[in-house]
Amino acid sequence: MTAPTATRSTLGYFTWAFIFTAIGLGLGLWLGFSTEHTFGGAMKVFFIVCVLAVLEISLSFDNAIVNANKLKDMTPKWQHRFLTWGIIIAVFGMRIVFPLLIVVIAAQVGPWTALVMAASQPEEYARIMHDAHLPIAAFGGTFLMMVGLTFFFDHEKDVHWVRWLENKATQYASIKGIEIGFVLLVMLLFSRVVETQVGAAQATTFIHAAIYGLLTFLLVEILGGILDREQEMMTGAAKGGLGAFLYLEVLDASFSFDGVIGAFALSQNLFIIAIGLGIGAMYVRSMTIMLVEKGTLAQYRYLEHGAFYAILILSVIMYVQTLVHIPEVITGLGGAALIGISLWSSIRWNRRNGGFEEGAEAAAE
Numbered sequence: 001m002t003a004p005t006a007t008r009s010t011l012g013y014f015t016w017a018f019i020f021t022a023i024g025l026g027l028g029l030w031l032g033f034s035t036e037h038t039f040g041g042a043m044k045v046f047f048i049v050c051v052l053a054v055l056e057i058s059l060s061f062d063n064a065i066v067n068a069n070k071l072k073d074m075t076p077k078w079q080h081r082f083l084t085w086g087i088i089i090a091v092f093g094m095r096i097v098f099p100l101l102i103v104v105i106a107a108q109v110g111p112w113t114a115l116v117m118a119a120s121q122p123e124e125y126a127r128i129m130h131d132a133h134l135p136i137a138a139f140g141g142t143f144l145m146m147v148g149l150t151f152f153f154d155h156e157k158d159v160h161w162v163r164w165l166e167n168k169a170t171q172y173a174s175i176k177g178i179e180i181g182f183v184l185l186v187m188l189l190f191s192r193v194v195e196t197q198v199g200a201a202q203a204t205t206f207i208h209a210a211i212y213g214l215l216t217f218l219l220v221e222i223l224g225g226i227l228d229r230e231q232e233m234m235t236g237a238a239k240g241g242l243g244a245f246l247y248l249e250v251l252d253a254s255f256s257f258d259g260v261i262g263a264f265a266l267s268q269n270l271f272i273i274a275i276g277l278g279i280g281a282m283y284v285r286s287m288t289i290m291l292v293e294k295g296t297l298a299q300y301r302y303l304e305h306g307a308f309y310a311i312l313i314l315s316v317i318m319y320v321q322t323l324v325h326i327p328e329v330i331t332g333l334g335g336a337a338l339i340g341i342s343l344w345s346s347i348r349w350n351r352r353n354g355g356f357e358e359g360a361e362a363a364a365e
Helices: 011-036 037-057 061-071 076-107 110-120 122-131 134-150 164-174 178-198 200-235 242-263 272-293 303-320 330-353 358-362
Strands: none
Touching: 011 037, 011 164, 011 200, 037 200, 037 272, 061 164, 061 272, 061 303, 061 330, 076 110, 076 122, 076 242, 076 272, 110 122, 122 134, 122 303, 134 164, 134 303, 178 200, 200 242, 200 303, 272 358
């Protein structure tokens, strides 16, 4: 996969994703036949891989839009690194290494033992993953909540979709740390709900994991600011480099948490899950490249808003999932629906203002 250079046809952006899909589906058939020893078993695994891939794509529409928003301001070198190294981290790191690390930490076993458990004791492996869902959801939900609120609490933001709400957020954005205070309040209130519903021990686990999620966001922001400042001093231009790369990787990880855990409801085989979610991750990367090269975010003014509203809703869903199970299909369809509505609103705005270019000029005036 190469960094974005010139505009291609829409299908051209998905060439590598199609290739990876063919390889992944072939591996799924082989894995199904080698474990079930029947054609029906092979087709069952094939179907699970397809469902996981579609699920990952539906859950990650907003991820692709946010990635594109950050990626368009990065230097060509770091764009290339994100689109090459980043996909390796996304597919192998989050879909294979991350679930193994959860078992290593939760069961206090070595990496090799965790890998053997995934292959020979999938039921026990899935149980450990399920038990670790609460702290993972608290961590990821807090990080994503900060991502979403930072977009809306921005005093320089002048394009509003839900005008009455976003105007208020912009007005209060000048108050330092308002989004942090809001997230801390939500964390404390929800920890009380967790304590009431499932006990004090789980509430303590929740609040600790949520604090780590908040600290991770702040550390990534601080590190990104320091690295960008150093780059500005050296080159005279503050464009995204290592700091932006780290931000996007942590963001990708936060989006992946819920999908990886939820995938165990469809299959307890780590390798089937890795193949299905890996295929979906490739399409997310392809969508990201297409959005950057085609300038889609500039053409459809409310598309980013839909993505960040979807992120905020996802963060709340991750919190709620510490108490009750919410099917990932509902999560994915909800995010896709918000993005679809924001796209429709953008098209209507362009039509009312004489198309994209004339509409942009009218907005500037």
